[in-house]
Amino acid sequence: MITKNKYWIIAGILNLITFFMHLIGGQLELVNPMIETSLNLEKSSQLIGAWHMVTIILLVTSSVLLSAGFGKKYATNSEMIKSIGYLNLSFCLPFILTGFYYGLLVPQWILFLPIAILTFIGVNKTKKNA
Structure with missing residues (x-):
């Protein structure tokens, strides 16, 4: 019998919060101002497309x-869950490197790191319970 995994639930909620922050906050603070710049339409469209790919x-x-x-679904697929953990861990890297390179605080990695950690803890708990 598959049981609930509180670590994955918390990671999923944090991920969903990140989704909404990206969708709404990013649209208002980054995408809309970019559209109003003199950036050519083709480049602007490509950046908006990539932005919304991340949203998806x-x-x-x-x-x-x-x-x-x-x-429910996917509960026994620990490899896919681990992949999501690695994906979130890899999402941290560009923000950390950009922050160091430009000497800025680029805090987005703070959202992704806990999701990755909770995902991996949940995988380890699932293996111990199996």
């Missing part, structure tokens, strides 16, 4: 983590 990834990974956390 955040929504889908939230759904997978929450579903697995509640013992």
